[in-house]
Amino acid sequence: MSNLHPNQNSTWPVRADGFAVPYEVFLDPQLYAREQALIFGGAAWSFVGLTAEIPSAGDFKATQIGATPVIVTRDEHGVVSVMLNRCAHRGALVCREPRGNVRRLQCVYHQWNYDLRGRLRGVPFRGGFNGKGGMPANFELDTHNLQVLRVEVLHGLIFATASRTVESLEKYLGPMIVSSIARICGDRQLEVLGDQRQYMHGNWKLYAENTRDPYHASLLHLFHNTFGLYRSTQAGACLMDDTHRHTMLYAKASTSDETVDREVYKDVRSYASQFKLSDPSLLAGRSEFDDGITLVIMSIFPNLVIQQIANTLAVRQINTYGPNEFELVWTHFGYTDDDAEMRGIRLKQANLIGPAGLVSMEDGEAVDIVQKAIAGTMGASYLGMGGGKAEDAEHLVTESAIVGFWENYQSYLGLNV
Amino acid sequence: MSLREFSPTELKYHVENLLSRYVHCLDDDQLEIWPTLFTEKCLYRLIARENTDRNLSLAALFCDSRPMLTDRVVSLRHANIYERHSYRHIISSLIITDVKSDEVSASSHYAVFRTGTNGATELYQTGRYDDLIATENGEWLFRQKIVTFDTGRIDSLLATPI
Numbered sequence: 001m002s003n004l005h006p007n008q009n010s011t012w013p014v015r016a017d018g019f020a021v022p023y024e025v026f027l028d029p030q031l032y033a034r035e036q037a038l039i040f041g042g043a044a045w046s047f048v049g050l051t052a053e054i055p056s057a058g059d060f061k062a063t064q065i066g067a068t069p070v071i072v073t074r075d076e077h078g079v080v081s082v083m084l085n086r087c088a089h090r091g092a093l094v095c096r097e098p099r100g101n102v103r104r105l106q107c108v109y110h111q112w113n114y115d116l117r118g119r120l121r122g123v124p125f126r127g128g129f130n131g132k133g134g135m136p137a138n139f140e141l142d143t144h145n146l147q148v149l150r151v152e153v154l155h156g157l158i159f160a161t162a163s164r165t166v167e168s169l170e171k172y173l174g175p176m177i178v179s180s181i182a183r184i185c186g187d188r189q190l191e192v193l194g195d196q197r198q199y200m201h202g203n204w205k206l207y208a209e210n211t212r213d214p215y216h217a218s219l220l221h222l223f224h225n226t227f228g229l230y231r232s233t234q235a236g237a238c239l240m241d242d243t244h245r246h247t248m249l250y251a252k253a254s255t256s257d258e259t260v261d262r263e264v265y266k267d268v269r270s271y272a273s274q275f276k277l278s279d280p281s282l283l284a285g286r287s288e289f290d291d292g293i294t295l296v297i298m299s300i301f302p303n304l305v306i307q308q309i310a311n312t313l314a315v316r317q318i319n320t321y322g323p324n325e326f327e328l329v330w331t332h333f334g335y336t337d338d339d340a341e342m343r344g345i346r347l348k349q350a351n352l353i354g355p356a357g358l359v360s361m362e363d364g365e366a367v368d369i370v371q372k373a374i375a376g377t378m379g380a381s382y383l384g385m386g387g388g389k390a391e392d393a394e395h396l397v398t399e400s401a402i403v404g405f406w407e408n409y410q411s412y413l414g415l416n417v
Numbered sequence: 418m419s420l421r422e423f424s425p426t427e428l429k430y431h432v433e434n435l436l437s438r439y440v441h442c443l444d445d446d447q448l449e450i451w452p453t454l455f456t457e458k459c460l461y462r463l464i465a466r467e468n469t470d471r472n473l474s475l476a477a478l479f480c481d482s483r484p485m486l487t488d489r490v491v492s493l494r495h496a497n498i499y500e501r502h503s504y505r506h507i508i509s510s511l512i513i514t515d516v517k518s519d520e521v522s523a524s525s526h527y528a529v530f531r532t533g534t535n536g537a538t539e540l541y542q543t544g545r546y547d548d549l550i551a552t553e554n555g556e557w558l559f560r561q562k563i564v565t566f567d568t569g570r571i572d573s574l575l576a577t578p579i
Binding site: 098099192193194195196197198199200201220222223226275277278279281282327332347348350351354355356358361362364365368 | 485489497573
């Protein structure tokens, strides 16, 4: 039983030398249920897919917002809709396939069928048979539609929310995130290269912390560090939107001094200068953006990470399965006008990321070992790097954005601190 | 010598022998042997069936040379952080699908069980191998190995090749 509930004396620990996170936030089933209502089902825009995944009329994709199954569709007019994947009749899944192309959405249980915007169009035996049975006289189709969510599309990214009150997507994201999305997705048509799915045995917020944490990236991930894909000595920054929901972490490779780096990282396991690639083609990429930024990890509350690591581009969607389980769905993309060589570079550099990625496989382990270690505990973690306050940093030796994440989380859950 | 001169039984024997050597090195922590079972120019692709079903080519692992396979092993030995674990591959249903003078096409099914540090053994992945096998200096080697996995939901991470 958690003490972290609104209208009770909170036990969120406070410390003078930084910020603490009570481990029960990663364990408590009641908090998990409240997150589903107040975050994934509440005043937040969740990512549900790319328009490039549903390019044609009739295309659908089944996915989740948090734990809740939803359907993303494109109708014959090109309109993108998002609705709960739950029949208005008796609650069955309407789409039982992850993707497809259909004219109508039909529940198999009693064959209620809906159009691609979720409007109920037909109910078998509505008028009964031989004057018997059938729906009541006051039954109206349009009061039994699928539950349709608000949808906004930004540069090919589809977001949805059940909230009627949350601000527009653009305001929700804030100008810094909007322009950072535009940088990667704004000018060119996205082309999906494929998905990877990684099932993590940990709480989803451990991953929210991980992707807001430039401190770990050069220490846990040797590949990053050794090959200079990312080092905390590089020029970069860790910035938040005004509400501290979202984080933009970026770095510029080749901005640090190799000699200095060798000194800084000399006692660090993850700087292995003797480790050379015998086939360097893996890292033979192209410079893609004029601003010199070679690494971007954009964490968008609550369920999206957008990444650029070298020439790999991907969105990572977080789907929750309980306080101790979540799935990460990586959708890798390029651009429809990539030449064959560029497409080849992206597919080869995909070796770096995802559940088998030479860079990123360790994040699966990091989530796992925290969740294992905190079992049964009432302790708290400590965030101090960079000052332990939710502040922007024009450097990469900080945990400040994680503090920002938690302050925003407290406000969503109504936790008085 | 053309591979067509081998009898079906002989071909199957050689392919099975190569597959057995392959899984023994992966399962018994002799990863350094793994690249030596491929030709110098080779293709190894570990890809989710849900991607190939959509004609998408994004792979979990994609190596197009023997040195790239070696790099993967060196990285696993010296760079990557993952829970110590071991596999047991169970291979079945081998068929030889084509025989050319210089290569044999073979398909088989596999199941991989993974044992972690807590001693629990779990079914980790199932899938199929589609292999092109050639001989070099009398040695049977993979020219191409396409590993298509059914288990689209990778549990935690995938370190050791399949």
